[in-house]
Each structure stands twice: as C-alpha cells, then as structure tokens.
Amino acid sequence: AIWMTQSPSLLSASTGDRVTISCRMSQGISSYLAWYQQKPGKAPELLIYAASTLQSGVPSRFSGSGSGTDFTLTISCLQSEDFATYYCQQYYSFPPTFGQGTKLEIK
Amino acid sequence: EVQLVESGGGLVQPGGSLRLSCAASGFTVSSNYMSWVRQAPGKGLEWVSVIYSGGSTYYADSVKGRFTISRHNSKNTLYLQMNSLRAEDTAVYYCARDSSGAPVGYFDLWGRGTLVTVSS
Numbered sequence: 001a002i003w004m005t006q007s008p009s010l011l012s013a014s015t016g017d018r019v020t021i022s023c024r025m026s027q028g029i030s031s032y033l034a035w036y037q038q039k040p041g042k043a044p045e046l047l048i049y050a051a052s053t054l055q056s057g058v059p060s061r062f063s064g065s066g067s068g069t070d071f072t073l074t075i076s077c078l079q080s081e082d083f084a085t086y087y088c089q090q091y092y093s094f095p096p097t098f099g100q101g102t103k104l105e106i107k
Numbered sequence: 108e109v110q111l112v113e114s115g116g117g118l119v120q121p122g123g124s125l126r127l128s129c130a131a132s133g134f135t136v137s138s139n140y141m142s143w144v145r146q147a148p149g150k151g152l153e154w155v156s157v158i159y160s161g162g163s164t165y166y167a168d169s170v171k172g173r174f175t176i177s178r179h180n181s182k183n184t185l186y187l188q189m190n191s192l193r194a195e196d197t198a199v200y201y202c203a204r205d206s207s208g209a210p211v212g213y214f215d216l217w218g219r220g221t222l223v224t225v226s227s
Contacts (some may be wrong), residue, residue, distance in 0.1 A: 034213035
C-alpha cells in the first residue's frame with residue numbers, strides 16, 4: 001500500500017491568513033490525489049481531485065498543486081468556516097489510502 | 108436530492124455480527140462504484156470495501172473474510188455485513204460514492220455515517 005505523510009498535524013491560524021498543508025507520498029502517484037475537509041461530527045467533503053481540480057461548489061480560495069510525491073493544499077484567505085480537519089487521499093493504486101489528517105484551528 | 112443515508116449501527120459484543128445499510132437517492136447505486144470507509148473515534152479515515160458497477164468486490168486486508176459488501180438494486184441500497192467483529196472495528200462507518208470511473212477513485216458523495224461499537 002502507498003502511505004502518505006501529512007504535515008503539519010496541527011495548524012493554528014487566523015481568519016484572513018494564507019495556509020498550506022503538505023502531503024508527501026511513499027512513492028510517485030502522478031496526480032491521483034484528492035483533498036477532503038471534515039468538520040466535527042460530519043462526513044468528509046471532497047474539495048479537490050486530480051491534485052488541482054476544484055470540486056463543483058468549492059470556493060476558489062481553495063487550491064491544490066503538486067505531482068509525483070509532493071502535494072499541497074492552499075487556502076488563500078481563511079474564513080471562519082474553514083477551520084476543520086483536512087485529509088489527502090491517493091487513488092493511484094489499490095487500496096485507496098488517506099493521510100493522517102491536519103487539524104486547522106483558530107489561533 | 109442526491110444523498111446517502113446509513114443505518115444499522117449500534118453496540119455489539121466481540122464476535123458478533125451487524126449489517127449496515129446505505130440508502131441512496133437521486134442516483135443509481137448499481138451504476139456507480141460504492142465504498143465503505145470507516146473512522147475510529149478520534150482517528151483518521153480507513154477505506155474498508157468497494158463494490159463495482161459490474162459487481163466485483165474488494166476488501167481491506169483488515170476485514171477480508173469477515174465483512175461482505177453487497178447491494179440491492181431495486182431498493183437502491185448498499186449493505187455491509189460484518190461478522191466476527193472485534194474491538195478494533197469500532198468506528199463510524201460511511202458509505203461513499205466514487206464517480207471517477209477508475210478502478211481506484213476518489214469519493215464525491217458521503218453519507219452522514221453510522222456508529223458501530225464493539226464492546227462487551
């Protein structure tokens with residue numbers, strides 16, 4: 001299985017900040033990476049797939065980049081509703097696997 | 108409205124069985140790749156099983172031989188039969204749709220989840 005390391009595990013930021021979350025893969029996965037947002041007590045929601053394609057309805061302040069082994073999720077101007085936990089997921093090979101999550105909290 | 112609604116979770120003793128259901132609306136389960144993904148309390152996400160539109164099924168090593176995924180086409184419902192349950196199976200179980208069309212994909216629609224607790 002392909003494993004990923006997300007960093008940081010915990011990120012403190014303020015409304016209006018620009019933040020980046022990293023996801024590093026144990027092997028190259030081309031652009032077969034998705035990002036999800038999960039709020040407490042709720043199901044994950046798809047934000048980005050194919051490393052940089054924004055899911056319909058997701059605000060443009062979210063963006064993704066990277067290919068191969070290194071990927072980033074950027075939120076350009078944090079809003080209050082963005083404080084949540086974020087997960088990356090690879091779908092290059094079976095089984096699909098998720099990162100351990102990055103909790104984004106209010107500073 | 109396009110949605111997934113899980114049910115069937117609860118408290119079960121180690122070694123016991125439980126069947127989860129996931130009712131879909133607004134789209135056809137049998138035309139999509141459908142998965143179960145679980146999340147242990149305070150932990151990350153773990154893929155559990157998938158059923159492809161053609162009917163093929165696959166499982167995570169951690170549940171292989173104990174869990175069975177299936178669907179009922181006329182009820183537009185996905186199931187997960189869980190046998191020989193262990194404490195480490197305790198989690199919220201989500202059903203999720205994969206619309207990528209690829210053998211391994213991403214999940215664009217999730218249910219709200221159902222909690223399974225395995226404890227004596």
